[in-house]
Amino acid sequence: MRYYLDPFGCVKNQVDAENMMASLNASGWESAPDADDADIIIVNSCGFIESAKQESINAVLGWRRLYPEKKILLAGCLAQRYSKELGEALPEADLLFGNTDLAEIVKAAAKALGKKPRINNPAASGSKAEGLSAAGSLTGARPLLSLPGSAYVKISEGCNNCCTFCAIPLIRGGLKSRTIPDILEECKALLKRGIKELCLIGQDLGSYGLDLQKDGPEKKSQLPLLLEKLSKLKGEFWVRLLYIHPDNFPLPLLDLMEKDERFLPYFDIPFQHGSEKMLKNMNRHGNTKVYLSLIKTIRMRLQDAVIRSTFMTGFPGETEEDFAELLKFQELAKLDWVGCFAYSREEDTPAYNMKNRVAKKTATMRKSSIEENQIPISEKQMDRFVGREFTCLVEEKVEGEDRLYLGRLPCQAPDVDGSTVLSSDKELVPGTFVKGRVFARAGIDLELKVK
Secondary structure (H helix, E strand, O other): OEEEEEEOOOHHHHHHHHHHHHHHHHOOOEEOOOHHHOOEEEEEEOOOOHHHHHHHHHHHHHHHHHOOOOEEEEEEHHHHHOHHHHHHHOOOOOEEEOOOOHHHHHHHHHHHHOOOOOEOOOOOOOOOOOOOOOOHHHHHHOOOOOOOOEEEEEOEEOOOOOOOOOOHHHHHOOOEEOOHHHHHHHHHHHHHOOOOEEEEEOOOHHHOOHHHOOOOOOOOOOHHHHHHHHOOOOOOOEEEEEOOOHHHOOOHHHHHHHHOOOEEEEEEOOOEOOOHHHHHHOOOOOOHHHHHHHHHHHHHHOOOOEEEEEEEEOOOOOOHHHHHHHHHHHHHHOOOEEEEEEOOOOOOOHHHHOOOOOOHHHHHHHHHHHHHHHHHHHHHHHHOOOOOEEEEEEEEEOOOOOOEEEEEOOOOOOOOOOOEEEEOOOOOOOOOEEEEEEEEEEOOEEEEEEO
16 A cells, blocks of 8 residues: 655654654555555644644645545644544545554554544644654654755654643643653664754753653753763764753753764744743743843854744734834844744634734734844854855755755754755765855855865
């Protein structure tokens, strides 16, 4: 039997998709390169914000129009969060499969083909933490959907921060951390496969391991300990940390990065806003002064530190004065990279019933202002790398060009930041490291001549 997987959502969802593929492959299924050749189409959905939810639903509807006779399985966060509602309202999906136990995808796919009951996974939130995989020991051997040389390693599931706008705890449940030995085994297996960049991911890496300890004054993030263990692994590779809640940032990370250059000084810290009132209403505990101090500390300790953040516009109660404070924070922080999204009103979140809602048009306009203001900031931040030599991860050859490639420097995370254009006098292999000199900036991208 053959399946075609259509993935949506964040990189955490991508790892879920990879692990589902691992279980299916281990059970005798075969991944089809095209939906036309598949017996079943699996849509791995996102349920985070309204636009992402609609995109996943449209995918199901689109596949049904194209293939009225094929079986379609709606998997992932959307199916987890709205299993009952979609079971009644989306007959185009033959079966719904949540994310509480990814290993059940094999039974779910078989059930879809056999026209059994349409909901295979319980609606209760919270994926299992033991390996966070569909096939246990297959975590390091799973198919990878990322570009060559890079792999995502999910070190925890769920979140305890309970931001008032966020539906993640409703979908994924509370924090559930993997054990350090489990993570190390996966990383070793990936490195053995030739992976050069390990991207550690979770809803909040700064909270990693808090759930594995007893409450008390000694309770603290285990992320520094995890990196200390990873530093003992041999070889040339990068470790990139993606998403650390600013209220939970473990400063000992900076000590480890000073000692081991394989830990990239790249920080994805979603500050969300610059207004203390807005932050408080979002259930954030910091403020502009605290966050600017954190940024200053990171940059003082690590010369090449790169900081990415996320901002939200249109949160209930956001006034013009609040937005002005966000713009001021953006100007003062001079972050390397910024993503921005307009508030999405999500059922069952605390913010859902908050008063003084902001018009969608206003929220979108403010989002556009943030994005426009960030372009010259990011360009100037990238200028500091011009004229210097770096190691670069080669990702792919530019189609139709002779010895021109795309890759990434330490300052660029996969998919979300700018790229590096590599020119070389010799053939390069995607998924490998090369050294070269950055000789120019083109927009937010960098240009590098390979040595």
